[in-house]
Amino acid sequence: MTNNKAAAILPEKEIYPQSPEIAPQGREIEISEADVENAVDRLMIDGLDEGAAVVELVSPDKKKTREYQRRVETELVDSATLERTRGALARAEFINKLAGGEMAELTDRESANIASSLESRSWQKIFSELRQGDTAIYFSMPAGIFSVKYFNDELFGQQLTDEIIDHRKNYMASLAEHHGLEILHQDFRSGILKPNQEKIKELGGPDKTADIMNALGRQLDQAMVKVILETIKTKETELKNSSLAPAAKEAKLKKLDSFKNKLGQWGFKATFGASKVGASPKSGDYTPAALAVAESQQMAQVLRHGEQKKYGGEYDAKFIKAEIGNIIASGKELAGVIKDKNGLPFEVWQTVDGRRTINRDLVRAIRKNKFEPAPGQEEAVKKVEQYIRRVNLLDLFKPLTADEIAGKNSLPGSADDTLKNKVDKTRRLIDLAKMKDLNQADRQAVAAILKVDQKDATCASPEIFHSEAMKMPDAVYVSIDVMDLGVDLLLEYERLLNDIDAGKISLAEASLKAGDSTTKRMREVRAKVAEVCGRYYSKDKIFTLVGGDEVTVALPNGEDINDLLLELQKATNSRVVKTAVGSAERADGESGREDGASLPLPEGEKKRGREDQRLREHLGAIKRAEQGAEVSKAIETARRQAELSLSHRFKSEGMSSEMAAGAARKFLSDIVPDSFVVKEEADGGFVILDDAGFERTREEILQELAEQIASTPQEKT
Amino acid sequence: MEEKKAKNIGELLRRIFIFAPSFKAEILNRAGELPPSGLEHLAKILLEVIAFQKEEIKKRQTEDPKFAERVLAVGARARQKVLSARAAQKLAVDSTAIKDLVKKIKHL
Numbered sequence: 037m038t039n040n041k042a043a044a045i046l047p048e049k050e051i052y053p054q055s056p057e058i059a060p061q062g063r064e065i066e067i068s069e070a071d072v073e074n075a076v077d078r079l080m081i082d083g084l085d086e087g088a089a090v091v092e093l094v095s096p097d098k099k100k101t102r103e104y105q106r107r108v109e110t111e112l113v114d115s116a117t118l119e120r121t122r123g124a125l126a127r128a129e130f131i132n133k134l135a136g137g138e139m140a141e142l143t144d145r146e147s148a149n150i151a152s153s154l155e156s157r158s159w160q161k162i163f164s165e166l167r168q169g170d171t172a173i174y175f176s177m178p179a180g181i182f183s184v185k186y187f188n189d190e191l192f193g194q195q196l197t198d199e200i201i202d203h204r205k206n207y208m209a210s211l212a213e214h215h216g217l218e219i220l221h222q223d224f225r226s227g228i229l230k231p232n233q234e235k236i237k238e239l240g241g242p243d244k245t246a247d248i249m250n251a252l253g254r255q256l257d258q259a260m261v262k263v264i265l266e267t268i269k270t271k272e273t274e275l276k277n278s279s280l281a282p283a284a285k286e287a288k289l290k291k292l293d294s295f296k297n298k299l300g301q302w303g304f305k306a307t308f309g310a311s312k313v314g315a316s317p318k319s320g321d322y323t324p325a326a327l328a329v330a331e332s333q334q335m336a337q338v339l340r341h342g343e344q345k346k347y348g349g350e351y352d353a354k355f356i357k358a359e360i361g362n363i364i365a366s367g368k369e370l371a372g373v374i375k376d377k378n379g380l381p382f383e384v385w386q387t388v389d390g391r392r393t394i395n396r397d398l399v400r401a402i403r404k405n406k407f408e409p410a411p412g413q414e415e416a417v418k419k420v421e422q423y424i425r426r427v428n429l430l431d432l433f434k435p436l437t438a439d440e441i442a443g444k445n446s447l448p449g450s451a452d453d454t455l456k457n458k459v460d461k462t463r464r465l466i467d468l469a470k471m472k473d474l475n476q477a478d479r480q481a482v483a484a485i486l487k488v489d490q491k492d493a494t495c496a497s498p499e500i501f502h503s504e505a506m507k508m509p510d511a512v513y514v515s516i517d518v519m520d521l522g523v524d525l526l527l528e529y530e531r532l533l534n535d536i537d538a539g540k541i542s543l544a545e546a547s548l549k550a551g552d553s554t555t556k557r558m559r560e561v562r563a564k565v566a567e568v569c570g571r572y573y574s575k576d577k578i579f580t581l582v583g584g585d586e587v588t589v590a591l592p593n594g595e596d597i598n599d600l601l602l603e604l605q606k607a608t609n610s611r612v613v614k615t616a617v618g619s620a621e622r623a624d625g626e627s628g629r630e631d632g633a634s635l636p637l638p639e640g641e642k643k644r645g646r647e648d649q650r651l652r653e654h655l656g657a658i659k660r661a662e663q664g665a666e667v668s669k670a671i672e673t674a675r676r677q678a679e680l681s682l683s684h685r686f687k688s689e690g691m692s693s694e695m696a697a698g699a700a701r702k703f704l705s706d707i708v709p710d711s712f713v714v715k716e717e718a719d720g721g722f723v724i725l726d727d728a729g730f731e732r733t734r735e736e737i738l739q740e741l742a743e744q745i746a747s748t749p750q751e752k753t
Numbered sequence: 754m755e756e757k758k759a760k761n762i763g764e765l766l767r768r769i770f771i772f773a774p775s776f777k778a779e780i781l782n783r784a785g786e787l788p789p790s791g792l793e794h795l796a797k798i799l800l801e802v803i804a805f806q807k808e809e810i811k812k813r814q815t816e817d818p819k820f821a822e823r824v825l826a827v828g829a830r831a832r833q834k835v836l837s838a839r840a841a842q843k844l845a846v847d848s849t850a851i852k853d854l855v856k857k858i859k860h861l
Binding site: 097100101104105107108111112114115193195274 | 771772776779780782783784786787788791794795798799801802805809
């Protein structure tokens with residue numbers, strides 16, 4: 037568990053002592069520096085953001101303050117990320133040696149690592165191990181307040197959540213072994229198992245799939261409740277000793293307490309679904325395996341949100357179809373309009389391309405828990421929430437599209453390679469690695485697989501990305517965050533469920549196709565990123581890291597990349613943020629920043645390993661893209677709210693819905709540009725660069741927005 | 754040794770006021786995960802920050818003789834507000850008075 041020593045021994049801080057008054061106004065006194073420090077200290081009221089005002093008061097040199105903040109942040113890159121990336125760098129070195137034919141002998145451990153790295157790549161084991169007659173068991177972690185996101189953001193923070201996930205993975209591995217199951221895939225929120233009938237017989241445990249699933253669920257539940265209770269204790273101690281304001285501390289402790297009660301009441305209910313693999317129509321068609329996984333996932337999903345007390349269920353098409361009918365029916369019962377706390381009305385339904393679909397603004401807000409209903413609207417909003425959750429029925433992440441899985445299309449990035457070729461080639465290399473019999477050519481083939489991303493062979497694997505970016509003397513990172521991907525995915529599921537219900541598509545076909553348009557969209561984004569960057573840099577200098585709904589590109593620092601950034605934004609219609617490794621905090625002390633703002637380096641820093649410091653700077657710069665994205669989100673949200681409120685006003689003045697929306701958009705586009713990117717400045721602050729080439733800070737834009745909204749609409753009437 | 758260093762971080766942070774409280778809380782929480790060499794390194798950066806802010810204050814005081822007095826006056830007023838808010842047990846929910854004051858700071 038986390039080392040809380042620093043938090044635990046924070047000196048007891050009495051910010052507002054009950055002692056008499058200091059320095060009443062008008063009194064002549066001698067003021068010492070200590071007095072000033074004490075007075076300013078009292079202004080630092082924990083839990084309020086106004087610390088910035090004090091910073092402004094005391095330190096007009098913002099540039100230097102930001103530089104210090106950045107140095108501290110670089111120092112604080114969390115140890116888990118640091119360790120993970122160190123591991124990736126070590127693996128990259130190994131992959132490069134394999135590729136270069138530098139490995140004369142492979143140790144047993146190296147061979148085993150090769151085998152497991154290949155096996156864990158994009159459903160390799162699912163495609164090579166799941167055959168006709170086998171059963172696929174899908175398990176899914178509980179949702180809502182038990183989800184990884186909630187643990188991470190609201191309850192425990194990343195470090196403790198990572199520990200919970202590790203515990204869960206380990207428990208699942210030992211429970212699977214105990215019950216005679218093979219793990220084909222396991223990630224942070226789900227996994228796929230395959231029962232091995234011979235082993236099950238040998239072990240003498242339950243042999244019916246339903247019994248196995250319920251035993252697994254029960255045992256995992258008991259084990260995880262213990263782990264989570266321990267984590268709650270750790271977090272409580274951490275909070276009690278933290279420097280948070282009493283009110284914030286109390287709120288967090290209260291949240292933990294309420295969670296603990298719910299954990300006691302509900303337990304940690306992972307759900308399981310099982311489905312049998314059917315016959316494959318032809319060699320190279322992996323549809324039956326993918327379908328069995330999709331069907332088992334749907335069962336697990338229904339149990340996740342259902343009232344049923346059981347942990348697992350075997351796939352039943354009739355049951356799922358009935359559930360789909362119920363979901364559609366529940367949608368029809370939703371209110372037509374719901375109001376938020378400011379009284380702004382949201383129409384629950386929209387018509388897009390002639391189809392009735394749930395309002396995407398509402399989906400976005402509700403998914404992120406950001407919709408605050410007007411009094412009396414809570415029940416209506418809760419129903420919309422439930423509907424959105426249930427529409428997620430088809431939510432299965434597949435690395436490939438239905439046509440690629442069926443062998444109809446070749447794999448992305450290799451025009452003549454089919455899934456069958458890839459699975460067979462990889463299988464052969466895994467077998468050879470297990471037999472410690474990889475020759476030079478095989479080793480190079482292994483390296484070629486491990487060098488590219490498992491989802492997209494046109495991009496670098498994380499190992500190669502980190503290792504190559506670290507080699508760049510002054511790397512620039514461009515983070516391209518595709519907006520509304522989750523919302524679009526949900527709307528895709530909604531469309532498919534409606535089509536299933538209307539008999540336009542079979543349940544099986546929809547299950548296989550669900551998510552395809554999102555997979556294709558992300559591939560297009562990555563292709564466009566490669567194309568735009570390729571116009572400015574040679575291909576061997578661009579390294580791309582693939583994320584869920586984002587892409588990060590590492591580029592050598594060029595003269596001026598404003599045009600590149602704006603082009604990227606336009607080509608991908610995404611949130612684009614540029615950060616850079618600052619050279620002021622360099623361990624070698626050789627180079628300062630261009631603007632000469634470098635700070636003197638303390639002795640200890642020079643002694644530290646250069647590599648270690650570079651790694652921190654590299655990870656710090658990637659991490660800061662999140663701060664840049666927050667700047668962008670603040671502007672997007674302000675614009676959306678302004679658009680809503682303006683169009684509502686225009687509507688109340690007699691305009692039609694469409695006219696009002698159009699007028700609001702037009703009015704706002706003069707203030708907030710339609711396309712912009714966020715850039716990190718040399719001093720660590722962020723500026724917004726718009727397509728006309730103007731740079732403004734977030735505060736400047738928001739201020740202008742507020743002023744214009746306060747005045748102009750009334751004048752228009 | 755490690756504990757001593759960690760305690761040191763807490764004390765150093767207490768002396769820094771050019772970082773927002775939320776940032777300071779984050780530093781403190783995350784410092785617990787740093788290895789001893791990292792703590793030592795962080796402490797050195799924080800010492801630099803303290804030296805820097807000391808210089809800044811000196812500079813401000815030289816440039817503007819009324820500076821310190823203003824800070825003290827704002828400090829005293831803020832404290833009074835906080836004490837009354839506390840007395841009324843409103844601190845947890847109502848920080849408007851303090852926010853107003855801090856806004857005024859901006860216009861000093």
